Amino acid sequence: EAEVAQSPRYKITEKSQAVAFWCDPISGHATLYWYRQILGQGPELLVQFQDESVVDDSQLPKDRFSAERLKGVDSTLKIQPAELGDSAMYLCASSLEGSTNEKLFFGSGTQLSVL
Amino acid sequence: GNSVTQMEGPVTLSEEAFLTINCTYTATGYPSLFWYVQYPGEGLQLLLKATKADDKGSNKGFEATYRKETTSFHLEKGSVQVSDSAVYFCALSSGNTGKLIFGQGTTLQVKP
Numbered sequence: 001e002a003e004v005a006q007s008p009r010y011k012i013t014e015k016s017q018a019v020a021f022w023c024d025p026i027s028g029h030a031t032l033y034w035y036r037q038i039l040g041q042g043p044e045l046l047v048q049f050q051d052e053s054v055v056d057d058s059q060l061p062k063d064r065f066s067a068e069r070l071k072g073v074d075s076t077l078k079i080q081p082a083e084l085g086d087s088a089m090y091l092c093a094s095s096l097e098g099s100t101n102e103k104l105f106f107g108s109g110t111q112l113s114v115l
Numbered sequence: 116g117n118s119v120t121q122m123e124g125p126v127t128l129s130e131e132a133f134l135t136i137n138c139t140y141t142a143t144g145y146p147s148l149f150w151y152v153q154y155p156g157e158g159l160q161l162l163l164k165a166t167k168a169d170d171k172g173s174n175k176g177f178e179a180t181y182r183k184e185t186t187s188f189h190l191e192k193g194s195v196q197v198s199d200s201a202v203y204f205c206a207l208s209s210g211n212t213g214k215l216i217f218g219q220g221t222t223l224q225v226k227p
Contacts, residue, residue, distance in 0.1 A: 004158070031213060042119070042204055042217030043159070055212055091158065098213040101147050101166050106158035 002026045004107035006092050012113045018080035021110045025074070025094030031055075033104065034067055034077050037089040049075065050098055082114045117142040121205050121218035128225050134192040136221045138179075138205035141186065146209040148172075148181050148188040153202045153220075162190075162203070195225045 005024040013019050025032050030051050035043035046065065048056040051072040060067065064083070069075040079086055089111050093104040122137040140146065150162040150172070163172030168183035177192045188205060205218040 033214070040219065042206075042219045043215075044217070045214055048212060048214060056214060093159075095213055098211075100208050100211060100213060101164070102213050103161045103164070104159075104213070104215060106151075106160070108156070108158045 002105075004092055004094050004105050006090075006107035006110055008110055009108065010111045010113075012115065013082050014115050015084055016081040018078065019082050019112065020079075021077045021090050021092075021112075023075045023077070023092030023107060025092070026105055029094035029096055029105070030072070031095045031098030032069060032075050033093040033095075034075070035091040035093065037091055037109070039088070043091055046077070048098070055098070079112075082112075084114050087112055087114045117146065117207060117209060117216050119205050119207055119216055119218035121203075121221050123219075123221070125222040125224055128195055128223070130197055130225055130227050131194045132225075134190070134195045134199075134223065136190040136203055136205075136223070138188045138190065138218060139186050140188065140205075140207050142207055142209050144209050146207040148179070149206045149208065149215065150177070150179055150188070150190050151204045151206060151217075153204065155201070159204065195223070197225045197227055199223060200225045 032049040034046045037043040047067045049069045089109045091109045093106045095102045147166045149164045151159040152162045163174040165172040165181035206215040
């Protein structure tokens, strides 16, 4: 079965540094999501793309986080500067259309540790 | 706003025991409800879903019934196996974007 690819798998950085995560959704999936999962909590949506357009970034801390999906395929999430509280698992997911009843396919995530 | 509340874990059971993980939700309108499972080192996978009141989702021996009157979607399995050890997330989706709102997750550990 096709998978959502994410890299890197683990990232350790010092606070105030810049970090970037990459996601390649399942081929043909128009909708791409970035979620943040803090240890012991459920994932929370950071940003949602429909093709190359942002549909929802209401929970994205825009002073330090940015996300792009320039060609409507793969996506990059960036943090600059990183803070201690950004330590979390960053999950990418994709779906065919982004409709209410659709199954989301999740990648294995990038585990970020900020020291 | 919309939210999901799950019973706190961890839940520790012996193999072949009966499992219930409670989930309640708050939502406007008529959300779709989901259970996702996260095995160690892997991404979340859809376990089952229900899209309207009284629907029962089922998969791999797990079941959950969408109860609008009690705003609940409890996960059950009659006989758990060691391989069921994982973190289970209840989630809802409403509106037209497919965005999921997750509960905090419940860790299940099944001992032989």
